[in-house]
Amino acid sequence: MTPIGKVVIAKVASDLTAVCQGADDPQAAIQLVLQLIPKHIAEIVRERSHVEPSPLRAALTSVVGSECLERRPSRDALTGDRTDGQPDADETWHDRLPCTQQRGHSDHHRDALGRNWQRAEVSV
8 A cells, every 4th residue: 555545544534433423413424424535536636646656557567668558537547447337338348448659648548449538637
C-alpha cells in the first residue's frame, strides 16, 4: 500500500466513524456517508495525479515500451473491466483496450483499433 493510500484510508475511516457515532438516526448517517464518498474519491483522484506510477504499472510499461496504456474513463485502469460491474457485450468488449499512443501525448487517447476517446476530466 502506498503512503498516500494509508493516509486516505485513515481519513475515510475517521470520517465514517465520526458520522456513525454522531448520528441518532441510521438513515441520516447513511445519507451523510453517501455524501462523503464522492468527496473522498475526488481527493484520491487529485492526490493520485501527483504520485509516481505503481510498480506494477511501471513493470507493464517497461514490457510494452513507451505506450500510454491509459484506459477509457469507464474502465478499470489495470484490467479494462467496466467500472459499473456490468458484463461486456460483443459491441463493448473492445472498449477495454488501452491507449497505444506514445506516453506524454497531449491529444485524445487512441486504442489499437484506431478509435479515439477524450481524456477523462476530473470534476471536484
